[in-house]
Amino acid sequence: MSGIEEIERRARAIAERALEAIAAADDEEALGRLRVEFLGSKSELMRIPKAFAGLAAEERPAAGRAFNRARSAIEEALARRAEELRRARLADLGASEAIDVTFPGRPPQVGRLHVLTRIQREVETVMERMGYHVEDGPEVETDWYNFEALNLPRGHAARDMQDTFFFNETEDLLLRTHTSPMQIRSMERLRRPPIFVIVPGRTYRRDATDASHLAQFMQVEALAVDEGLTVGDLKGTILYFAQSLWGAERRIRIRPSFFPYTEPSFEFDLSCGVCGGVGCRACGGDGWLEVGGCGMVHPNVLRNGGIDPDRYTGFAWGFGIERIAMLRHDVDDLRLFYENDLRFLEQL
Amino acid sequence: MRVSFEWLCDLAGVHDLAPDQVAEALTLAGFSVEEVRPVDLSGILVGRVLEQQPHPSSRTPLWIHRVDLGDHTRTIVAGASNATPGSLVPVALPGTRVPGGTLVRDGKIAGVPAQGMLCAEDELLISDDHSAIMLLDEGHPGQRLEELLPSDAWLEVEVTPNRPDCLGHLGLARELAAALGRELDRPFMPPFTGGVEPPGTDLVTVEIEAVDLCRRYIGAPISGVRVGPSPRWLRRRLYAAGVRPINNVVDVTNYVALEYGQPLHAFDLARIAGRTIVVRRARPGETLRCLDGETRRLSPDMLVIADAERAVAIAGVIGGEESGVTERTTDVLLEAANFDGVGVRAVSRTLRLRTEASSRFEKGLSPELALAGARRAAALLAQVAGGRVHVNWVDAYPRPQEPVRVRLRPEQVDALLGVHVPLQEMEDILRRLAFQVRVGEDGYWDVLPPVFRLDVRLPADVVEEVGRIYGYDRVPPTLPGGRRTSWLPAAPSRDRRLDPLRHALAGAGYTEVVTPAMVSAALLERLGLADRVMRVINPISDEQDAMRTALLPSLLQVAVLNRNRGRASVAVFEVARAYLALPGPPRQPEEPLRLGVLRTGLSGPEEGRAAFLELKGALERALDAIGPVQVDYERAHAVGYHPGRCARVRVCGRPLGVVGELHPETMACFDLGGRAVALEIDLEPVLAMDLRRRARPLPRFPAVERDLAVVVDEAVEAAALEATIRSAGGALLESARAYDEYRGAQVPGGRKSVTFTMVFRSPERTLTDAEVNALVERIRSALAGEHGAAFRA
Structure with a gap:
């Protein structure tokens, strides 16, 4: 070349x-x-x-x-x-490169939080927005905090409303029957009103277990102590809470009742979400669903917490967390929450 | 309490409301009506039994009746045998729905025509009794039962324990009237006092020895009583309130108890030895045969009513059989007393005997109520049993009830309710509830509650009275809006601080459970966890008689339940308290928050090992979610865990719990198959740690990564190798972590190969290959020297 x-x-x-x-x-x-x-x-x-x-x-x-x-x-x-x-x-x-986009997805294996934890958190969040503060305390309580300081002296017939588990024969060490001992403990700890606290926690009653009773369950209790608090404030607070949890169209009512630690005392009901308060099978016909108890803190209780009842008033209200979960998720048997059948937990 | 609608409305003077309307008014006044049951007896007839024969072929005992219904007879089959020939019985014909709910059908029972039903009391909602056919003591065949027992409704009313004055129709009637804006036109204290000589005080003597337990004892002697059936109106009301008539004397005491709420008792005066009543504590060893036929052993902490010789009644609980009224009784001693509520409650609990009387007394009745009850009952006994009531009853009342006066300013009502209640309305409400109001010139009101209202002592109590009748639906809802001058800063609760840990575990596939804190003490013992256990002295069952000292048993029970329902493997966790008794006299235990995790359904040692490592990884992720903590492990032995597969978990150097595979014996204890891994750690110390995350400067120079396969004896553990690597690697070794373990062809028997990834980095410059090689060489010789290590390429 x-x-x-x-x-x-x-x-x-x-x-x-x-x-x-x-x-x-x-x-x-x-x-x-x-x-x-x-x-x-x-x-x-x-x-x-x-x-x-x-x-x-x-x-x-x-x-x-x-x-x-x-x-x-x-x-x-x-x-x-x-x-x-x-x-x-x-x-x-x-x-x-087309694929079958309708083929079922493959979810990762994940667990979830228990429905009671989630409801508790929701309740706390609503109350925290109103300036309440979460307190927690002992479940094994003394007679003083669980009964005596709450205006429930020994031999009082109202103690029968709360059948109790005891740890000793003198019956002064017991499992708290409600979260209310924390009313006294919170007043003692915080000392000076305004006191706005919420207490979620386990409670115990010596009840035979069935679909609507448990020996061990969870309560939430809210306590407000300040100058000039009224029954109207109690109603407004519960209404705010109920509407935040269930929707703005819901109403509440309070009915006179009796608890030794409040005066006056009430039960509070939520308007039925199915019929809107007219009455249907879901609410047993009267339009209202029973949720919990409440009232103006009894002067003796304020005094036992070191608060001057002539200067301050307070209100308290409480209910079962399970009750809220039942209303929310159409659960008809309390025991399901503690049995932990995963098929149940995975639905909620 | 079961309340007759007819009786209640009659007392309240209410004739224009339906049962549901009455129920709502009571509920909103504080007397929750749990149930309204109409009792419609319009379809029920009276029949007379002509013949009764046992069924010839039925396997269960059945009786065939010929029943006369006036214009015809029918064949009716029944299971009870008490409707003997001649009995008058209620008959429901086919097509009738009886008040209890059953629809009567025409048909055959075991081959015999069944042309109706003979009713038991429960079917007519008269009582809960289903053991026998109801027998009527009047009426004629074919008559409509409604002529004897008018249709009514009953309301199941929940009376709160502070309102024993409303454990009678009269008290509720006053509340109903007040709620409807009306006033009861009947005085609390009946005027009747008796009029026959000689005076009662000549006929009986009463002595109260135990004045602490008995505040008042009225004994009214009534002579010439003719014991027999009560008139129809009285029987009907007893039925309507759920009480079966017995005889006119007993019926009157029951009637007045249902009307006033004051329990009464009638003794046969002829059987009261010495015509003397002593209210005293029982003597040691004393016994009493009671009206229910049982003989009870009494103890000195129990109050009894005794005659000159022996106990004749357990005070406020139950009467004695021997001193009770019979058909032969002519002279009656009517007892209307007031016993200490706490004392009656204690006796009733000790004897496990709760009666209509004890359940009223235990709530603390007013001693003034005793006189009202006595007067009412005496008047009725004169009316329905022809008794002659003597003047001057014995009335032992050593410490009369002090009048109560509540001083308050009416503005206090508005201030507590949050609504303005006009003064006139306030006063009207109180008057309707039988309170007296004296308006003082200083702006204070003196409010005097009626004698039967022992629950009203404080201004707040008066506010409650006004509020519940005024209507709480009229109180506008408001939110507390005072200008707060102090506050608590917002802070998440301890429980909420643990939420990221919960979410991390959920993300790793574990489901949160919430299990009961009371468990079986025997189970804890079997598992060796009963060390600091708190035992309940009055458990409901031995499944729940102790506070748990650990979460693991509860998690295993969850696994068992799910296994029994078809799910062999679970991955669950719980954040909850353990309860650990403290030494010394009984006192409040420690209640530390714990985390427990369990995964079951693993097969074989390899899967067990993999799950163990995954669980450790999940724990590290979960803890890291709440804060940047250091987690490490050391071999350990723990109760319930596999002896070769268990480690102590240390968080920032503090031992907080264990992680491991469970011991086969633990699995056997719960009858669980396969293998399981679990962990349980204390969260309290973690919450107390400094969990703040701090940013560090990002590295400016690249890292160099090297792998190293270290061959060592089986017994040498990764943590020990890592420690050697770290100390030999020095400051330039950024991290070292074992990621693979190998046994096989290239590794001699009895040894294993552990592969580490090491990252080297300098904060000041880019490392050269030569530098890193030198470091690796140093690490290799340290491993060889300290652990006899060899190296694979």
Whole structure:
């Protein structure tokens, strides 16, 4: 091989062949092979510069130009074809890579929080927005905090409302029957009104277990002590709470009742969510669902907590967390919450 | 309390309301009506039994009756045998729905035509008794039962323990009238006092020895009584209130108890030895055969009514059989007394005997009520049993009840209720409730509650009276809006601070459970966990007689329940308290918050090991979710855990619990198959740690990562190798963590290969290969020297 003409002819021929092959390539893999074939270090085109040594010095620039022309023509063709193929592939993506998007998803294995924990948190959140503060305290209590300080002296018939588990024969160490001992403990700890606290926790009563009674259950108790608190404030607070938890269309009512630690005392009811308060089967016909107990803190209780009942008044209200969960999730048997059948927990 | 609608409305003077309306008025006044049951007897007839024969072929005993219904006879089959020929019985014909709910059908029972039903008392809602056919003592065949027992309704009313004055129809009638804006036109104290000589004080003597337990004892002698059936109106009302008539004398005492709420008792005066009543404590060893036929052993802490010789009644609880009224009785001693509520409650609990009388006395009745009850009963005995009531009853009343006066300013009512109640309305309400109001010139009111209202002592009590009759639905809801001058800064509760831990565990596949804190002491003992257990002395069952000292048994019970219901593997956790008794005299225990996690249903040692490592990983993630704590482990032995697969968990150097595979014996104890991994740690110390996360400067130079496969004897543990690597690696070693363990062809027997990933980095420059190689070389020789390690390529 010699002579500038020969070199120019060969470069042109290679480029022509290459362009033809590139135009015919129909995927990116084939283009890759052609790049090696036509531009690789062992390709015919790359052998051309080795022949420059036999050329006269004045012929070499022309030979170099011929070589470069061929190389850049091939490179441009490769890039152009690659772009064409890429566009074609993307245009076809919807068909070529389609999957069955209706195939069921594969959820990760996760657990969940117990429904009572979640309800408790929801209750706390509502109350915290109103400036209440969560307090917790002992479940194994003394007679003083559970009964005596709450205006329930020994031998009082009202103690029968709260059948009690005891740890000793003198019956002064017991399982708290309600969260109300924390009324006294909170007043003692915080000392100076305004006191706005909420106490969630486990409580215990010596009741035979059935669908609506448990020996161990959870209560939430709210206590407010300040100057000038009224029954109206109690009603408003419960209404705010009920509407936050169940919806703005709900109403509440309070009915006179009796607890030794409040005076006056009430039960509070929530308007039925099924019939809106007209009366239906869900609410037993009277339009109201019983939720919990409440009242104005008895002056003796304030005094036992170290608060001057002539200056301050207070209100307290409480209910079972399970009761809230039952109303929320249509659960008809309390025992389900503590049995922990995972099929039940996973529904809620 | 079961209340007759007819009786209540008659006393209250209310004739224009339906039972549901009365129920609502009572409920809103504080007397919750739990149930309203109409008793419609319009379809029931009176029948006379002509013949009674046993069923010839039925396997259960059945009786075939021929019943005369006036214009025809029918064949009726019944299971009870007490409707003997001649009996008058209530009959429901086919197509009738009896008040108890049963629809009577025409048909055959065991081959015999059954053309109706003979009713028991429960079917007519007269009592709970289903053991026998109700026998009527009047009426004629074919008569409508309603002519004898008018249709009524009964209300089940919940009377709160502070209102024993409303354990009678009269008290509730006063409340009903007040709630409806009306006033009762009947005085509390009946005027009747008797009029026959000689005076009662000549006929009996009464001595109260135990003045602490008996505040008043009235004995009214009534002579010439003719014992027999009560008139129809009286029997009907007893039935309506759920009490079966016995005879006119006993019926009157029951009637007055149901009317006034004052329990009464009638003795046969001829059987009271020495015509003397002594109210005293029982003598040691004394016994009494009671009206229910049982003989009870009495003890000196019990109050009895005795005659000159022996106990004749247990005070406020039950009468004695021998001194009771019979058909032969002619002279009666009517007892109307007041016994200490706490004392009666204690006796009733000791004897496990709760009666109509004891349940009233135990709430603390007013001694003034005794006289009202005595007068009413004496008048009725004269009326219905022809008794001659003597003048001057014995009335032992050593310490008369002090009058109560509550001083308050009427503004206090508005201030506590949060609504303005006009003064006139306030006064009207109190008067309707039988309170007296004296308006003072100083702006104070003196409010005098009626004698039977022992529950009203404080201004707040008076406010309650006004409020509940005024109507709490008229109190507008408000929110406390005072200008607060002090407050508590917001802070999450301890429990809420643990929520990220809960969420992390849930994200790792564990479901939170909430299990009872009371467990079986025997179970704790079997598991070796009874060390500091608190035992309940009056458990309901031995399944729940102790406070748990650990969460693991409860979690295992959850696994058992789910296994029994078809789920062989569970992954659960609980955050809850353990209860740990303190030494010394009984006192409040420690109640530390714990975390327990359990995963069951694993098969084989390899799966057990993998689950163990996963559990450790989950724990580290969960703890990291609440704060940047350091967790490490050391081999340990713990009760209930596998001896070779258990580690102590240390958080920031503090041992807080254990993690491991459970011992096969533990699994066997719960009858669980397969393997399980579990952990239990104390959360209290973690909550007390500094859990704040602090940002550090990001590294400016790249890290170099190297793997190292270390071949050592089986007994050498990863933690020990890691410690050596760290100390040999020095400051430039950023981290080192074992990630693979291998045994097999390339490792000699009795040895294992542990692969570590090590990351080297300098805060000041990019490390060169040569530097890192030198460090790795140093680490290799330290491992070889301290642990006899070899290395795989």
